[in-house]
Each structure stands twice: as C-alpha cells, then as structure tokens.
Amino acid sequence: MKLFSCQCCEQPLFFENTACESCHHPVGYLPGLSMLTALEPAQVAGRWHPMEPQVRHAEVVYCANHAYDVCNWLTSATDQNHTPVCFACRFNRTIPDLSVPGNLERWRKIEIAKHRLFYTLLRLRLPLRNRWEDPEGGLAFDFLDDAPDGSAPVMTGHDNGLITLAIREADDAERERMRVEMGEYYRTLLGHFRHEVGHYYWNVLVRDAGRVEACRSVFGDDREDYQQALQAHYGRPLSTDWREHYVSAYATAHPWEDFAETWAHYLHIVSTLETASAYGVTINPATGTAAVSAPGTLKDPYLRASFDEIMNAWMPLTSAVNSLNRSMGLSDFYPFVLTAGVRRKLAFIHALIRETQALR
Template sequence: MRSYRCRVCENPLHFENSQCVSCGSRLAFSRDEREVVPVDQDGRYTAADGTTWTVCRNLGLSGCTWLASTEGAQCSACDLTRTRPHDSDAVGLRQFWDAERAKRHLVAELDVLGFPVVDKHTDPQDGLAFDLLSSVAESVTIGHADGVITIDLAETEASHREKLRAQLDEPYRTMLGHFRHESGHYFEWQLVRGQERIARSRELFGDESADYQAELDRHYAEGPPEDWESSHISAYATMHPFEDFAETWAHYLHICDTIETASEYGLALPGPRTAQDSFRDVVVGTWVPLAIALNMINRSMGHDDLYPFVIPGPVLDKLEFVASLSGARLDG
C-alpha cells in the first residue's frame, strides 16, 4: 500500500482517509490518479483535464471514499458488489463495512499491478462481481463461479476467523486473504488461456481437469501428501490445481503489496530492485530477508510470525508464472 500526503498541507494520509486530521480538508480517493485528493464541501473534485468527480454515495454505508463519475452515483469499486446485506441486518452491515474495505484494497493493488478489473455491468459474461453475504441467518460458502466471488461476511470477525483457522490447521486467515485467493480463481479463469499458457500452467500446477469434488473429498479425508512442503505454498494448495494456483496468486499479491508498503514507509530493503529483476529475484533477494525481519519483529512483540510460510524452488517457479500474467489480456 502506498503512503499518501495531503495536497493542501502535506500531512501524511492513509488510503481510507476521508478528512485530513491536520488541516481538516475533505478527501477522496481518485482511482484514475491513484491518489488521495481534496474535495470541496459538496464532495466534488475537478481533475486536471476538467472532469468533475464526486464522492461515492456509499461513504456512510461502507466507508467508501472513492470518487464516482456522477453526483449521487457509486464508484467503480462499489459497482463490483452485486449483493450486500439487507438494511435490517445490523450485524451484516457492520461486517460489510470491513469487507468492502478489504475489497477496495484488492482492487487498488490489481490496478497497480496491471490486472484488468472489469465489472459484470460492462461484461456480463467475463466480468467480475462480488456477493458479500451475511451468514447471520443462513450458511454462506466462500467461493468463485463464473466471475462471481462469494464472501462470508462473518470472516470479518477475528474470533470467527481464528476458530476456523485452528479447526482447519491454517497458518494464516484474513479477510483480505480471502479476497486475494478467490480473485486468483477468477484471473486463472480469464488469463490462463491459449495453448502455450495452459500447457505451462499444467506443468507447474497439475491438470485442472481433475474432478474437483473427488479431490476435495480426498483432501479432507487423507490430508496433504507427506512431502507437500517441497512443492506447495500451503497444505490447502495440494487439494487441486485450481487451489494451488489461487494460493500462489494470493501469495504473489501478499508479497507485492508488503514490499511496496515497506518501501513507501521507508523501511530498509535489502538491495534496490531493477526492471530486469525476475519475480524469483525479488522473492529471494528482497522478500525473504524482509519477511524474516518482519517475523522477528512480531516475535519481539509476542505475536505469531507475520509470514509463516517457506517458499521452495517449485513455488518460486509458480510465482514467476503468476507474475508473468500481469501483461496478459482478458481475452487471451
């Protein structure tokens, strides 16, 4: 995540700020400029090209500070949400606020990395949509199907996540992690196309045509293979090639975002990156030393490791493949 400064007084800002705590200026996030910008008392912002934008109508509903193209409209990030909790569901609406914040974080990172985010209003067949569902009254299964990502809003609750994390013996479980993982299913569906790309994906992750339900049943009955750590980023990644890709994709986003944040906030990184660096070089030369340092900081505070994962050689190859997709087009 980038660091931002108020254009009025130069005070440091955060991505979600709606007001500068120093000078009191109202603020909004411009997706076009990838900047936090000042708005007038009516929530309007005029860009350098003369285009007028207004703060998203969902500021009070979900804390959205993004700019919308017309007054009274919602922004392009909110357009991605197809279903949300009913107005009478107080618990669901509270959880919806946190889920939308994680979703905006995801969208902003995808923009920076060059992955196209097209909503289903624009492209009903191949576009992306989110069903952010409350599980207060009914069970919700997190997943992806045909461009629709379903999220259980109960996952915003730390106690709920920790209970499931322990039950499933997972080292890591966050709402942003869910968004990143499920977006991996979507982008594999859209970007791993063409004979050469599919062949390379199968070489790295396995044959995605394997029966998903059968592999799911096997995984939960038998667990991961004994030597899974030598070729997979997580035990869950061993379940099916689709899950291996999605887990690898999520870690690619974890790594890119954390390195950017560390750099933006002045943390010392081990050596400068160059345009010629492969993603393997970035992981080995920058990410691994940084992750070790961050883990040690967490331990100094009595917390679990921030990044409790080991990246073996085969996973480096998978991460390199995922990174190569940033130049791919949705139509292949």
C-alpha cells in the first residue's frame, strides 16, 4: 500500500480515510490514479472537485455505499437520478442484511478487506470483469449469513467467478476459533479474498488463456476429482514433509487450492513490500554475511521488480518482523516457510502476472 497525503495541508492520509484529520477536507479514493484526494464542493450538491492536480477540474461523487460508511471510493458524477456505485462495489451481488444487529459493522470490515484486494488487483493491472459485464464467468461477491436456525451454515468459496464469503468471518473471535479448529497458521478476511480471487484468476489466466498444461507442470493435475480430494484431505493424517512443496497444509488438498494459496501469498508479498518501501523500511541483518537487498531499495514490486528481487527483499523483511513479534511475545507475523519448491510455484504466479501485464 502506498502512503498518501492531503493535497491541502500535506497531512499523512491512510487508505480508508474519509476526511483529513488536520484540515478536515473530505477525502476520497480515485481508483484510476491509485490516489487519495482531498475534495472541494462543486456547484451541484453532492458533487466534488478533486484537489489532486491531475484531475482538478473533474466532477466526482462518492460511491453510494459511502452513506453506510463502508466505502470512500469516488466515481464520475452522473445524472442526479442515478445512484452511483464505485468500481469496487459494482462487484457486490449480495450484501449482508443490514436489519440484523451487528451486520453493518461486519460489512464494514468486509469492505475494508475487499477494497484492499481491489487496490492490489488494479495496481497489478489484472483483467477484471464483473458479473454484469460477463454473466457466465465475471467476478461477483455474495456476503451471506448462516440460516437463523443454524441448519445451513454458509461456506466461503468460489464457483466460476462467484465468491461467497460467510460474514461470520468478520467476527474476530469466531474467525480465530475456526483458525484453531482447522489448524491454520493464518486466517484473515483479506487472506480469504486473496485466496478466493486466485480461483477466479486460474479461470481467467490459466484455463481461458491456454496455460493449463504449463500450470499442471508446476501445481499438478487439476483433473483430479475436487470433492473427493477435499474429503481425502480432511480424512487422512497430514504428512510431515508437506512444507517442502506447499505454502500451507490446505494447499495439499488439490492443485486448484495449491494455486489459490500460492496466488494469495504472492499478493501478500507484493502488497507488504510496497508498504515497507513506502515507509522507508530497510533491512540489513547484522550477521556478518554480505548485505542483502532491502524493501527500501526495491523497484515497484507490482510492475517492475524481478522475482529474485522480490524474494531477496521479502525474506529478510519477514525474518525481522517475525523477530520483532517474538520480542513482544506475539505469534510470527509471517508463519510460513518458502522452500525451493514453494518458490518455484511463486515464480510461476509472478511470470503469469508479468505476461498478463505485457499484453495489456
């Protein structure tokens, strides 16, 4: 994530801000520029002029979901009788029932994670088509609650572009309980989004782009029956050597899950490296060995850095932050091991994204 600042007073701004805490100008996000901008009122009520010099004369409005305090993205001003929805919110098919107590706050947490996902996808210049543009395979989100009587628990998952997220995942205590029960190192809303969108991009960038055989050579044969593979995964003891080839235990279930888990980790890496670089974080371990590359000197990890440069920056960064967490008595920030086998898979994801960028 970039660092942002107010165009009026240069106060630092954060991605979710809706107002500058210093000069109190309203603030909104311009997805086309990957930029937060302070706003000045236009002549028509509800419309704004960005203070960002590149688009100062444009007229923009907040997404309709800004009224619920779940979105700060901007979109072009349209007819006053039309309810504007921003780029990210156009992918919502079903939102939580806001008449249920607590669901507004759950939705707010979900949207924070989802908007961060879209920030990364746009920065990576990946193709994005919603369900209205592509009714058969476009990307869409259903945020669903369990049945009131508990008879039909919602399962988070992906089905040909449709991502379902169980909104109980927005409850920290419930998500932690599930993490422990399932023996996971890591379980977050943003992690769910990054994983499930990995299934969508397997469809778009692998299946539909003629790369299936190349992908199988790295992740295995996806023609293995998926439901049987999941049943077998949960029904057998996990081998002790999975870390040699998989980034997580769940990745061993099926090649599709291996791809999605690896995809999610690649997004974790480039997003975190951009944040570290924006803050000027540099890592130079005092171990007596040769100096290593550091995030502060890294090229743009979304568009320019090579895979080796990304790995050379990522490994010392995670080692340092894990050590800081341990010093505070906390769990590791990044509790994963990137072996040579895992790096080979991450390198495939990196090459897949770079090839896609070159075609756009």
